[in-house]
Amino acid sequence: MTEAVGQRLAAALAPLASLLALLVLWEAGVRWFEVDSFLLPPPSAIGAALLDSAGPLWDNSLYTLRTFAAGFGLSICVALPLAVLVTASRWLAAAIYPLLVLIQSIPKVALAPILIVAMGTSEAPRVVITFLVAFFPLVIATATGLLHTPPELLRLARSLRASALQRLLYIRLPHAVPFIFSGLKMSATLSVIGVVVAEFVAADRGLGYLMTSAMAFFNTPLAYAAMLLLSLISIAAFHGIGLLQALLFPWSTGQPNAAG
Known part of the structure; x- marks a missing residue:
């Protein structure tokens, strides 16, 4: 012990x-090398910026978190049912999968200004950009998990006259849980990137906006402080999803003591 x-x-x-x-x-x-602070601030200067600008950093962090939660939540609501549809039949896969690849291949940095012109300068285009960045990995991971189900279990379920819905709920989805959570972790970290890309293009609040504003005035320590908070949001989301998996589906984590 x-x-x-x-x-x-x-x-x-x-x-x-x-x-x-x-x-x-x-x-x-x-x-030692006497590097100017506006080029590379020392950690002490970044810490001082965190303390001196705690109020603005907190307010902009909440705004970024709200956009992150909306975009990431929307990606979950769309990606999971879409993955089920893609794996439901070969015809649906042939019809939907090329469209998914096409959407994923569009550079989101180039798409952001177009969406802002089309949808205005509200929060909606930033949520859409975050969603577009995040949903594709979750679709692929979930679809891979659903297709990874052992075929002998599906044959056994058919022999027992289980319906397609029962096979999905009691066999395919449980086997896909590790893949789903891997996709959720990846999508969560990508969602933070999506939020920053959107805030770089057009925003009046948020940590991405704060970084561009700080760099415009050569306040590099504040920009690094905002970048640190973005990293912490990404890390917290990643480990939070892992903790949720360990709590809800401990058998899926692969840990030796998961069953206990």
Whole structure:
């Protein structure tokens, strides 16, 4: 028991020690080579910007989180049923899949100004851009999971006269859970990128907007502080989805003690 706790503690402290060493080297390197703060601010300057601009950073973070939640939530609502349709029949797959690839192939940075002209400068185009960035990986991951179901189980279910809906709910979806959550993790991190792309193009609030405004006035520490918060949002979303999977579907995490 003590050895297991020690191993977990060491595993938790190792990345923290690496991060601390990186920050120390960063701080020392900037000061030793006398790099101007507007080119590369030291961690101390970024920390000071976090404290000095806590109010604006908090307000813009909430705005970015709202757009992230709307776009990511919309991607879940569309991607999961779409993946079921794609895997329901070969005809539907042939009809829908090329359209998905076409949408995914469009550069979202180029699409953002077009959407803003078409939909106005409201929050709607930013949500749509976030959705477009996030939904494709979730569709592919979910479809892969649904198609990964062992065929012998499906044959057994048919022999027991299980309906298509029953096979989907009780066999295919449970086997697809690990794939779905992998897609959710990927889509969550991409959603943050989508929000920033949209806020770069046209926004009057948000962390992406704050970064462009800060760089326009060469306030690089504030831009780094906003970028740090964006990274924290992405990391929190990634690990939050992993925690949700461990709580709701512990058997799908692949951990040795998941069954216990």
